Amino acid sequence: MVFAFPQFFTQRTRFLAYTVVATALQRAGHTLTEDLERCDAVLFSMCDVMEYPQLVRLRRSTGRPLIVGGSYAYHFRSAILYADGVWVGECYEMAACRTLEELLGHPSCYTGGPDLPRASTLIRWEEVPVCQTAPHKAYYWGGQGCKGKCSFCVTSWTHPHQVNSRARIQAAKAEAARRGLHLMVCSNEYDDGGGGRTQDMLLRDYLQVPIRRGCWVRVGVEFATELSRRQAGKPISDREMEAAIEKAARERVSLRMFHIGGWDLREDWEAYIDRLAGYLDHYRPGSMVHLMYNNLQYQQYTPLYRRRREIDPERYLTIQDTRRWFDRLRAATPHVLVGAPSPFQHVAARMGVELARTREQADFWRPGLRDSRRWTVQEAYDALFATGVLDAPPLRLDLSTGQITEEREGESDGGDEAADRPGGGQGREAPDAG
Numbered sequence: 001m002v003f004a005f006p007q008f009f010t011q012r013t014r015f016l017a018y019t020v021v022a023t024a025l026q027r028a029g030h031t032l033t034e035d036l037e038r039c040d041a042v043l044f045s046m047c048d049v050m051e052y053p054q055l056v057r058l059r060r061s062t063g064r065p066l067i068v069g070g071s072y073a074y075h076f077r078s079a080i081l082y083a084d085g086v087w088v089g090e091c092y093e094m095a096a097c098r099t100l101e102e103l104l105g106h107p108s109c110y111t112g113g114p115d116l117p118r119a120s121t122l123i124r125w126e127e128v129p130v131c132q133t134a135p136h137k138a139y140y141w142g143g144q145g146c147k148g149k150c151s152f153c154v155t156s157w158t159h160p161h162q163v164n165s166r167a168r169i170q171a172a173k174a175e176a177a178r179r180g181l182h183l184m185v186c187s188n189e190y191d192d193g194g195g196g197r198t199q200d201m202l203l204r205d206y207l208q209v210p211i212r213r214g215c216w217v218r219v220g221v222e223f224a225t226e227l228s229r230r231q232a233g234k235p236i237s238d239r240e241m242e243a244a245i246e247k248a249a250r251e252r253v254s255l256r257m258f259h260i261g262g263w264d265l266r267e268d269w270e271a272y273i274d275r276l277a278g279y280l281d282h283y284r285p286g287s288m289v290h291l292m293y294n295n296l297q298y299q300q301y302t303p304l305y306r307r308r309r310e311i312d313p314e315r316y317l318t319i320q321d322t323r324r325w326f327d328r329l330r331a332a333t334p335h336v337l338v339g340a341p342s343p344f345q346h347v348a349a350r351m352g353v354e355l356a357r358t359r360e361q362a363d364f365w366r367p368g369l370r371d372s373r374r375w376t377v378q379e380a381y382d383a384l385f386a387t388g389v390l391d392a393p394p395l396r397l398d399l400s401t402g403q404i405t406e407e408r409e410g411e412s413d414g415g416d417e418a419a420d421r422p423g424g425g426q427g428r429e430a431p432d433a434g
């Protein structure tokens with residue numbers, strides 16, 4: 001088949017995903033073009049909801065069948081609103097399709113009918129390329145999914161945990177070194193310290209293995225208290241947090257720590273920052289400690305999504321919070337950065353588009369992706385209920401078969417649903433969905 005895949009030719013961001021898809025299609029004998037009309041189908045690889053406006057523009061610019069793939073395809077009810085087909089999962093089974101009819105009729109391709117798709121999980125690791133994205137930078141897939149199952153994490157509930165072989169990763173590293181490239185091996189975690197100069201690790205794994213001086217280690221801490229971390233994320237204790245700061249200072253390793261606002265109480269965060277300031281003051285790390293903040297997005301597939309109607313804007317963190325914390329931590333060490341989270345309205349817009357099942361819903365929320373200040377916090381909160389997007393039922397993906405099903409409200413698959421909300425149900429009463 002001839003596929004128009006304009007992103008592969010014109011955009012540099014997410015170049016790795018485009019190259020993986022393009023390599024798989026070309027090896028299977030298909031041809032790629034930029035021509036949106038002289039092709040069997042147009043492909044759009046979508047990682048994130050922020051690309052939704054591009055999808056809408058692409059829909060308007062071609063009359064050929066449009067097929068969406070990429071991570072966003074798991075939100076197939078939203079993606080199909082501006083496409084003819086949504087390929088859910090990995091690209092290798094798609095590449096094996098010989099005709100457009102075969103592709104659109106495949107169980108992993110959602111076309112809007114009553115049958116829910118089966119996510120394609122087949123990865124041909126031997127075909128995954130080392131992808132150079134800049135003069136001295138390259139990426140390579142080390143794994144998919146995650147051995148963890150954090151209750152807010154859509155990746156781990158949509159992707160079975162698969163890893164590339166150690167031999168192939170070593171070969172990729174050798175190839176990158178030969179070409180003078182800094183190689184980033186993409187994976188959700190490593191436990192052996194062998195992932196390169198920037199490594200994603202579980203904090204507990206980081207405590208177990210020595211890391212070379214000068215490396216960056218990225219760990220998810222997520223929540224402010226031991227209780228929240230145990231209930232909704234990873235059971236990291238305050239003592240382990242302190243040990244991580246001590247080890248990073250001793251090894252001169254930079255730490256990037258990811259946090260999620262919107263769940264814990266504000267006073268819990270203040271106490272967290274106080275504790276951290278104490279560790280920094282005591283151990284005086286000579287390399288960077290970078291705190292990153294996101295605000296919680298309730299997403300289908302995750303156990304936490306069942307709590308979506310408890311969303312409480314008063315718990316969402318703001319740039320004023322993170323600025324204040326930066327000043328406080330800077331008093332302990334100059335080697336600290338604190339990133340600001342997106343405002344509540346932006347998170348609401350993201351949820352609104354992802355959960356949309358009608359064009360009316362998608363079109364209401366879409367402008368808020370770029371201009372979230374068009375609503376007040378209260379307006380955005382009210383609209384989450386009034387537009388009906390929170391009525392989208394939870395989705396479940398069977399990690400052994402890839403089959404997606406809809407969960408009826410009140411039903412549970414026995415996943416590790418978060419226990420009672422920390423702070424004791426102080427979220428607002430949800431108004432009736434309109």
Ligand code: SF4
Binds near residue numbers: 145148153156188202
């Ligand atoms: S948040 Fe990180 S550790 Fe937790 S399941 Fe997701 S990828 Fe794994």
